[in-house]
Amino acid sequence: xxxxxxxxxxxxxxxxxxxxxxxxxxxxxxxxxxxxxxxxxxxxxxxxxxxxxxxxxxxxxxxxxxxxxxxxxxxxxxxxxxxxxxxxxxxxxxxxxxxxxxxxxxxxxxxxxxxxxxxxxxxxxxxxxxxxxxxxxxxxxxxxxxxxxxxxxxxxxxxxxxxxxxxxxxxxxxxxxxxxxxxxxxxxxxxxxxxxxxxxxxxxxxxxxxxxxxxxxxxxxxxxxxxxxxxxxxxxxxxxxxxxxxxxxxxxxxxxxxxxxxxxxxxxxxxxxxxxxxxxxxxxxxxxxxxxxxxxxxxxxxxxxxxxxxxxxxxxxxxxxxxxxxxxxxxxxxxxxxxxxxxxxxxxxxxxxxxxxxxxxxxxxxxxxxxxxxxxxxxxxxxxxxx
Numbered sequence: 001x002x003x004x005x006x007x008x009x010x011x012x013x014x015x016x017x018x019x020x021x022x023x024x025x026x027x028x029x030x031x032x033x034x035x036x037x038x039x040x041x042x043x044x045x046x047x048x049x050x051x052x053x054x055x056x057x058x059x060x061x062x063x064x065x066x067x068x069x070x071x072x073x074x075x076x077x078x079x080x081x082x083x084x085x086x087x088x089x090x091x092x093x094x095x096x097x098x099x100x101x102x103x104x105x106x107x108x109x110x111x112x113x114x115x116x117x118x119x120x121x122x123x124x125x126x127x128x129x130x131x132x133x134x135x136x137x138x139x140x141x142x143x144x145x146x147x148x149x150x151x152x153x154x155x156x157x158x159x160x161x162x163x164x165x166x167x168x169x170x171x172x173x174x175x176x177x178x179x180x181x182x183x184x185x186x187x188x189x190x191x192x193x194x195x196x197x198x199x200x201x202x203x204x205x206x207x208x209x210x211x212x213x214x215x216x217x218x219x220x221x222x223x224x225x226x227x228x229x230x231x232x233x234x235x236x237x238x239x240x241x242x243x244x245x246x247x248x249x250x251x252x253x254x255x256x257x258x259x260x261x262x263x264x265x266x267x268x269x270x271x272x273x274x275x276x277x278x279x280x281x282x283x284x285x286x287x288x289x290x291x292x293x294x295x296x297x298x299x300x301x302x303x304x305x306x307x308x309x310x311x312x313x314x315x316x317x318x319x320x321x322x323x324x325x326x327x328x329x330x331x332x333x334x335x336x337x338x339x340x341x342x343x344x345x346x347x348x349x350x351x352x353x354x355x356x357x358x359x360x361x362x363x364x365x366x367x368x369x370x371x372x373x374x375x376x377x378x379x380x381x382x383x384x385x386x387x
Contacts, residue, residue, distance in 0.1 A: 014056075015034065017035065032171035034220055035052040039071065044131060045072035047129065048064070048097075049152055052083075053081065061093060070097075072131075074090055076109060077150050077151065078146060079109050099115060102138075102140055108148045141162075141207065151207065157214070158215070159215045160227075163218065164193065166216055168186045173222045174222060177225055185221065187237070188287065191286075198326070201234065243274065245273065245276065246296065246382065247295040248264065252303065261333055264378065295327050297330065300316060300333070300346055301313070304335070304341045308341050329382055331358045333375070
């Protein structure tokens with residue numbers, strides 16, 4: 001990624017990774033991602049805000065060389081390797097540079113990156129760093145999305161560097177307003193990363209709104225020249241606002257569960273409910289996470305395999321537990337041949353979520369007319385009280 005000037009003395013100097021297709025061994029990346037790093041050049045000193053994923057150090061260094069700048073400070077907003085993994089190389093290349101991070105960040109960085117403690121400066125919320133005409137203010141934002149995360153704010157230019165917060169996994173574009181599909185990428189990213197920590201996200205969102213930034217430069221995805229666009233979405237998403245929508249994730253071995261799922265989907269659609277179907281063996285988990293952001297109900301459909309829940313459905317149930325979507329209700333559809341067990345295990349896996357179980361239909365063999373009636377009744381129970 002070429003060096004891009006965002007404002008006078010403020011540059012994007014990170015890297016785009018078009019080839020990466022999986023993040024954290026879990027999250028599909030159909031559009032790759034970017035590792036955004038930023039240089040703030042004051043009249044006296046320069047600060048590098050975040051770095052890049054290991055393997056992209058040379059690109060970052062080349063961008064800094066283009067500007068002819070040696071940063072006096074390296075700000076670590078977050079210790080995860082895609083942002084901090086290149087810090088040891090940067091400290092080696094710039095021997096006078098100091099590392100600026102939170103106290104929790106120092107502990108995390110020491111464990112993950114073996115950084116020299118004598119070159120570390122810790123900061124807390126409200127602390128500032130003067131660069132000469134450019135002032136960086138630091139704000140701790142724990143659990144957005146790690147406990148040591150902080151936000152960095154450039155006071156004079158009203159530019160916010162929120163690291164993972166308000167980002168998107170895509171290597172496309174420079175500015176969000178230039179991308180037709182940016183909102184979809186942002187929603188997908190929120191579902192995968194920020195949805196489990198909505199309360200922390202709400203607190204961070206209030207901090208951001210109090211700052212009234214004119215530009216938001218996250219560490220993944222495009223820069224926001226219209227902050228209100230992303231902030232308005234995050235108000236809804238962090239508040240857990242839902243739509244009259246049911247997400248059905250399912251797997252079927254010999255067609256019985258599929259028949260139950262199709263019957264339920266048709267009954268819901270007849271009620272005017274938006275339905276999203278995800279056949280689990282072929283599903284992009286990022287798309288599933290995106291739909292969970294504002295679904296009002298979730299349905300899990302699966303047959304019994306060897307006395308338990310089909311592994312693909314068990315994985316989906318564990319994912320729902322981990323992502324903590326705001327859905328009000330859940331329902332189960334299941335089938336079995338010589339022995340049941342899937343419905344029982346699914347209920348156990350979903351225990352601990354805040355979803356009300358609206359009901360379950362379990363079929364031995366092929367569904368019969370009475371059981372199709374039960375499924376249609378389940379559709380009514382699932383949407384009880386919806387407008």
